[in-house]
Amino acid sequence: MNKLLLMSGSIACAKATGLISAWVKDGHQVKVAITDSVQHFVGCATLEGLSGHQVLTNTFAHGDMMAHISISRWADAVIVCPATANLINKMAAGIADDMVTTTWMAAYGLDKPMIVIPAMNYLMWQYPATLESVNKLKTWGVHLIEPEAGILACGETGVGRLPEVDTLVARIEALL
Numbered sequence: 039m040n041k042l043l044l045m046s047g048s049i050a051c052a053k054a055t056g057l058i059s060a061w062v063k064d065g066h067q068v069k070v071a072i073t074d075s076v077q078h079f080v081g082c083a084t085l086e087g088l089s090g091h092q093v094l095t096n097t098f099a100h101g102d103m104m105a106h107i108s109i110s111r112w113a114d115a116v117i118v119c120p121a122t123a124n125l126i127n128k129m130a131a132g133i134a135d136d137m138v139t140t141t142w143m144a145a146y147g148l149d150k151p152m153i154v155i156p157a158m159n160y161l162m163w164q165y166p167a168t169l170e171s172v173n174k175l176k177t178w179g180v181h182l183i184e185p186e187a188g189i190l191a192c193g194e195t196g197v198g199r200l201p202e203v204d205t206l207v208a209r210i211e212a213l214l
């Protein structure tokens with residue numbers, strides 16, 4: 039299966055790289071597109087090394103400006119992990135101002151499974167706009183894998199943790 043991983047800038051980016059390794063080991067093709075923030079958490083070298091494909095970062099890359107269209111057609115499934123509060127709210131508001139949001143919107147409507155996997159501080163998760171955006175995405179047919187409760191990377195306790203990679207792999211396969 040061709041899996042398109044869309045990543046946004048969370049402390050959970052490092053954990054999410056485990057998804058790429060697991061999928062590649064299972065024989066899937068994986069391509070990755072990232073927001074600019076992701077490069078503060080994991081480097082393109084890691085993402086390209088694990089996936090074996092060029093990482094898409096720039097909507098306006100010379101010679102590759104239709105990548106958001108071609109990659110969304112290439113994908114059998116679109117998985118957003120980790121999904122930041124910022125990205126979830128942008129997707130629900132119909133904002134397409136970077137590679138990830140543009141690719142997401144270009145893929146929606148193609149009748150492929152689209153899965154969003156949030157990770158954030160518990161207060162960002164509880165923020166009214168985030169809750170509304172999550173509900174909006176669900177009513178649009180987007181699958182959501184809920185964050186877990188526990189001690190968060192920031193040291194606070196609450197709902198917002200990205201589930202462990204094995205759990206994610208199993209839950210994603212069940213949805214697909």
Ligand SMILES: Cc1cc2nc3c(=O)[nH]c(=O)nc-3n(C[C@H](O)[C@H](O)[C@H](O)COP(=O)(O)O)c2cc1C
Binds near residue numbers: 050124
């Ligand atoms: C150390 C650190 C960890 C962060 N972790 C998260 C996170 O887990 N979830 C989240 O929604 N935002 C997190 N942020 C904030 C986002 O990186 C920030 O909102 C950014 O603008 C998101 O951009 P993007 O959605 O375009 O990737 C974190 C920021 C820092 C500095």
